[in-house]
Amino acid sequence: MxxxxxxxxxxxxxxxxxxxxxxxxxxxxxxxxxxxxxxxxxxxxxxxxxxxxxxxxxxxxxxxxxxxxxxxxxxxxxxxxxxxxxxxxxxxxxxxxxxxxxxxxxxxxxxxxxxxxxxxxxxxxxxxxxxxxxxxxxxxxxxxxxxxxxxxxxxxxxxxxxxxxxxxxxxxxxxxxxxxxxxxxxxxxxxxxxxxxxxxxxxxxxxxxAEALAAMNLKGYAIGGLAVGEPQAVMFDMIETVMPSLPQDKPRYLMGVGTPDDILGSVQRGIDMFDCVMPTRAGRHGLAFTRHGKINLKNARHAEDHRPLDEESECPATRDYSRAYLHHLVRAGEPLAGMLLTWNNLAYYQHLMAGIREAISAGRLNDFAEAKRARWAEGDLPPIG
The missing domain is CATH 3.20.20.105 (Queuine tRNA-ribosyltransferase-like)
Structure with missing residues (x-):
């Protein structure tokens, strides 16, 4: 440990x-x-x-x-x-x-x-x-x-x-x-x-x-009713609006959020806890979250790509299986596709959270977030050949 x-x-x-x-x-x-x-x-x-x-x-x-x-x-x-x-x-x-x-x-x-x-x-x-x-x-x-x-x-x-x-x-x-x-x-x-x-x-x-709940002196506070289709800017605006009314010494939980970028932006605004079905649901539907951004394994461009999703990852599902094999499993409807891609996605989310925690401790969260967003914006690596 x-x-x-x-x-x-x-x-x-x-x-x-x-x-x-x-x-x-x-x-x-x-x-x-x-x-x-x-x-x-x-x-x-x-x-x-x-x-x-x-x-x-x-x-x-x-x-x-x-x-x-x-x-x-x-x-x-x-x-x-x-x-x-x-x-x-x-x-x-x-x-x-x-x-x-x-x-x-x-x-x-x-x-x-x-x-x-x-x-x-x-x-x-x-x-x-x-x-x-x-x-x-x-x-x-x-x-x-x-x-x-x-x-x-x-x-x-x-x-x-x-x-x-x-x-x-x-x-x-x-x-x-x-x-x-x-x-x-x-x-x-x-x-x-x-x-x-x-x-x-x-x-x-x-x-x-928020003020009424804070007066109840509960052990923690969640923000609900967001991540239901509103623009990200509205969600961030509501977080910023609520934060001054919530106790500083209690955990804050944003319910049902979300994408890696949603999480990163919400942490920058003071949120401590998240949950979302996105990484597991996406995995069952052929979508992988990686440091290269989102990769859709249904896409035919992966059919003969022997590279893994990310050779630098410590997760076996990410590092040890070729994109071609994952593409085949997804297209064939094999249950193993959802298992491997969910494994990859949850590994990526936890890796992201660990990086966020380290960046906060080092006082460089904004630099960390800027680098992450720049990498996601570059997108996936081009196919070989």
Whole structure:
């Protein structure tokens, strides 16, 4: 284990800032199940698995924490069943920290029929059509049954664009639900509940949400309702708007983000934690993230290219397999294609996060970001011949 990955196990949830470079922070979250180096990227383990990967691999790549999805796990195999089987850590063989989302985003986006009231949301399962009810208290109860280490409040995430009165209604409801989630969570030593800043693309409402959540003195704060199709400039603007209202001594989590450039820009604005399905989903669809930028292995230009994706990478999937072979696997629909490209993508994301942390400590994050963006802009290496 390198010094960078030393564990500082504690029976409490703590966040320590280790270095600062402008708004960007390098830090460490310590919990009973392990330490989380920040800025951190959390691979998404929707149904108790990071798709196409062994969880041992995911940890070996540098992930200190993964995300589990409350909505999917409550539908199958069921939170009570997971609890009976020892909780999500034992069930999935991941002994390190797990963050669970509240299920709210999936309820709003996946369920065919839903009705939102002050009490909660009634929705129809996308799996079998069965009706379910999710209240703030039930969301926290489910996350407790899963035994996750960081739990998220239930919130209402609305699609943009939307009218200001609708954004305000959803934001205010989310604040009331945050209070109920805080009460339901209570005091759990070594665990944390995060609030979620809402407010769409409205600066006034974002600040109002952030200030109200900060007054609740939660252990961490997320920014939700972004990365839903708005321009990157709008997302960055909302981050900059919210940051002064969030406590300096608590972790900040940008939900559902994103591309390597999104992550880099958000770190430069003070974000500490990220999650996104992009690297795993892209891998299953033939797209590789590399230091050369994105490489589409479906493209015929790779059919006879014996070079690997990146001969300098430490990841075997990136370094040891030819582009021609990866292209063949993708075109043939072989499951190994998704496995190798997901491996590559998660390796690249964790390598990027490690570089970001080192750059912050050295006080050169802006130079690091400029070099990365210049390399991505150059694009992939030209084919041979």
């Amino acid at each position: 390198t010094a960078d990955r030393e564990q500082h196990l504690t029976d409490k949830f703590t966040f320590t800032r280790l270095a600062q470079d402008g708004p960007a922070r390098r830090g460490r979250i310590d919990m009973p199940r392990g330490s989380i180096r920040t800025p951190a990227f959390m691979p998404v383990g929707t149904a108790g698995t990071v798709k196409a990967m062994y969880l041992d691999q995911v940890h070996d790549l540098g992930a200190d924490i993964i995300l589990g999805n409350t909505y999917h796990l409550m539908l199958r195999p069921g939170a009570e069943r997971v609890a009976k089987l020892g909780g999500l850590h034992e069930f999935a063989r991941w002994p390190y920290p797990i963050l669970t989302d509240s299920g709210g985003f999936q309820v709003m986006s996946l369920s065919g029929l839903r009705k939102i009231t002050e009490e909660g949301v009634t929705f129809q399962s996308h799996v079998d059509g069965a009706k379910h009810f999710m209240s703030p208290e039930r969301s926290i109860e489910i996350q407790g049954l899963l035994d996750s280490d960081i739990q998220m409040q239930l919130d209402e995430c609305i699609a943009l664009p939307a009218e200001e009165n609708e954004i305000a209604r959803a934001m205010e409801l989310s604040l009331r639900w945050a209070e109920r989630c805080k009460a339901a969570f209570g005091h759990q030593s070594g665990k944390a509940m995060f609030g979620i800043v809402q407010g769409g693309d409205n600066k006034k409402l974002r600040v109002q949400s």
